[in-house]
Amino acid sequence: DSGQLHQYDAKSVLSSVQVLIFDLDGTLIDSAADIRRALNLALADEDLPGIELEAVRLMIGRGPEVLLQRALAHLGETADAGRVAQLTAAFRQHYTEQDHDLSRLLPGAADCLAALAQQGIRAAVCSNKPTPNCLEVLEDLGVAQRFAVIQGSGDGLPLKPDPAPLNAIIDRLGVRAEAT
Numbered sequence: 001d002s003g004q005l006h007q008y009d010a011k012s013v014l015s016s017v018q019v020l021i022f023d024l025d026g027t028l029i030d031s032a033a034d035i036r037r038a039l040n041l042a043l044a045d046e047d048l049p050g051i052e053l054e055a056v057r058l059m060i061g062r063g064p065e066v067l068l069q070r071a072l073a074h075l076g077e078t079a080d081a082g083r084v085a086q087l088t089a090a091f092r093q094h095y096t097e098q099d100h101d102l103s104r105l106l107p108g109a110a111d112c113l114a115a116l117a118q119q120g121i122r123a124a125v126c127s128n129k130p131t132p133n134c135l136e137v138l139e140d141l142g143v144a145q146r147f148a149v150i151q152g153s154g155d156g157l158p159l160k161p162d163p164a165p166l167n168a169i170i171d172r173l174g175v176r177a178e179a180t
Contacts, residue, residue: 017121018179019148021169024127024134025060028109029141032057033102038095039071045090048075063128063159064088092130100137113146124149124169128159148173
């Protein structure tokens with residue numbers, strides 16, 4: 001490449017796209033406060049102190065096991081595999097049992113999804129959050145019907161960043177990767 005910046009016309013780029021796949025947390029929704037609540041309940045089960053929201057925001061990503069490893073490191077606690085597994089199970093239980101009243105669509109997300117639908121572009125979600133939790137929060141936020149596929153964890157596929165969940169969506173929708 002000559003090192004020059006390329007200008008892209010959004011309409012021409014979108015003309016070849018049939019499916020747009022979104023991550024969920026931090027991309028379409030801000031769920032950090034709900035994640036924090038479940039995390040702090042799991043930590044309290046072990047008599048550990050809670051963690052502030054802004055610190056939790058920096059810990060989110062790559063699934064709940066990593067979240068718990070990061071939380072324990074933040075607290076200066078040991079993060080052996082057994083402890084992480086126990087806290088992860090508690091986190092998942094608390095997250096599943098709570099309502100998702102603290103989660104919000106990010107600004108522009110609803111408009112983006114509506115514009116994609118108008119253009120005839122299907123949308124999908126690929127998340128490390130368990131599929132039932134993805135469905136529940138998207139239904140609560142009134143946008144679940146906008147997605148052709150909602151793929152979360154717990155369906156026998158590895159977690160992102162492994163490409164298997166993305167490939168499963170592409171296969172399920174019968175599109176070429178180049179059109180996704």
